[in-house]
Amino acid sequence: MGAPNPNDLVQRVLAGEIRAGARLMRMVDDRTPGVTEYLKQLHPHTGKASILGITGNPGSGKSTLTDQLIRHYRAMDLRVGVIAVDPSSPFSGGAILGDRIRMMDHATDPNVFIRSVATRGTLGGLSRSTHDMVHILDAMGHDVILVETVGVGQDEIDVMRLAHTSMVVLVPGLGDDIQAIKAGILEIADIFVINKADNPMVDRTIADLRHLQSLVSAHPDWLPPITTTIAIRGEGIDTLTEEITRHRAWLEESDTLSLRTRDRERHILETLIRSQLQEHVQTLLDTKSDAIHESLSEGTLNPYTLSETLLSEMDLLRSVEPGPVEASED
Amino acid sequence: MGAPNPNDLVQRVLAGEIRAGARLMRMVDDRTPGVTEYLKQLHPHTGKASILGITGNPGSGKSTLTDQLIRHYRAMDLRVGVIAVDPSSPFSGGAILGDRIRMMDHATDPNVFIRSVATRGTLGGLSRSTHDMVHILDAMGHDVILVETVGVGQDEIDVMRLAHTSMVVLVPGLGDDIQAIKAGILEIADIFVINKADNPMVDRTIADLRHLQSLVSAHPDWLPPITTTIAIRGEGIDTLTEEITRHRAWLEESDTLSLRTRDRERHILETLIRSQLQEHVQTLLDTKSDAIHESLSEGTLNPYTLSETLLSEMDLLRSVEPGPVEASED
16 A cells, blocks of 8 residues: 555545545544644645534433434535544543444435544543544535534543534433533533433423523623423424524624634644643653653652653753744745 | 741641641642642652542432541541542633532541542643642541542543542443443443442443443453442442452552552653643743734644644754653752
8 A cells, every 4th residue: 555645645635535534534543654744734725614512421412412413414415524532441542432323324425424533541632633633524525523522521621622613412400410511511612402301300400501601601792592402303403503503603793703713723733732742751751661660669759859850851841932933844 | 928838837747737738738729839849748758548539420429429438437537538529610710519518527527638629721730639639638647538530531530540449430220321431431440339229220230330341351350349339328338348448458469559559650750741841831832822823813824833833943852862860959
């Protein structure tokens, strides 16, 4: 096989070729050297997709909802990309699709591209991988990109910051659920979805949520609407997609879109820097592995002193002057 | 007030004084300059506490279980420290104790020290703060330290790696719950606790879990036992604590304890290095903020190129030779 011709692969991705997109994604997964060059070349062709984030606890029905949203946008003849972010083992590195299998109904539709992303055990790695996948789907010409995550950790919050519109999915009657949501996700939700809304507790959940909203106002002039769905029967999806459209219109009219895009790019920049530094530190620690092992097992140095020593030895904490950022030649 | 006399504060922490411990923890929270010096001085006096991790999804009854474990160890006249790790908002930085309020029954017991830790929005920050708090509780002479986290994110997995014995709490009948647990936590669980075991689905949950265990064997010679509890009525706590004792004995007998301690110290070292680098990068990004803003809004540079440029300008990706780690003078 050999390395693909860079221009050729980029052109094929831009033409929306599924095999080329999948290949580039595998290269991202494997951190193939030079993959960043391809991503750079795609950059001028991105920014057209509408990126929708969906999060919620396990069992809230996110995947069924994602499935319904795919159906909705496909009925409008839009191309849909899906990134399923999987919590994965820090040891085996494996991703488990679980009940997302039901999305596989769309596996034969060439206008639906579904990809999972695993954490791979590296801090910041999840957010970075997800960004790169979204970037590729965008360049391939997908109109709508759905990013589905589980839970309320920092990783998931970082991932949700990549979206234009973030939906938080809840189920009625779980006080603890709202408790957890409240803490981490409330402020990043643009739309709340109460799924499984045939549960009699639904009114109580709406009331609880409105109360929480009155305590925390994230956007000065966008009060996140609370929609109800029964995803398994397809009920409430039209109202939900209308709210998504209304949110997008608000983003554009209020100039929040350009602010959010800038915020997003800055966030991506930080993610890239972090993940590169992270990889670098890992290499350095591996290089120094024997010496570290010795110091720790002899008990001659405590981890606090050792970390300072290593950082100073690596000369990583040098200061830098403010000033312009010059593009390096490449 | 002024800065406390370092030796005095360290001596008071080592004497187990609650106000001194609380003060040092606040300094950790605020990242007060010089706080690392205090932590270093505590280091030789740590390593005696038994650190127990407890994790599970919201609603699994972790806090009630923690409360029962506190009662159990207090009845044995042991000093107990509790770190409640709260998912917190990346925007407001606030931590919410939620139903952990029930632990406040112990607020007047001078031999129970309860502290919450929030993520503060920094990658690796949660793990680092938790480690520092555990370190202080250990130095203060607490015999048992309970670390309670929510969920299955990378942050939580990192936090659980600080524990000697990790418990994963499940409730019967949540297939999705097991699905999520399976992905992230299965391999770090030393003991499974099925709480709310008066639910008729409990046998099914045990069978599911045993099946998962047959697929993933984390430790070659420790099969994590599955215990059942009804924490709200205190049922099953004795069996659970016996399993905790049995696990500790196995750790010591099999020499796994020293391996785990070394692994833990290396993990802490990595956490310290990451969090220091993270803070450093944040400072650099702030310093370069105007230039970054300009490049991104003019669209002259894409984030990929920009991150490389910044990293090379900061000279952060220099290579390093393998060799001994020398303590710097301090």
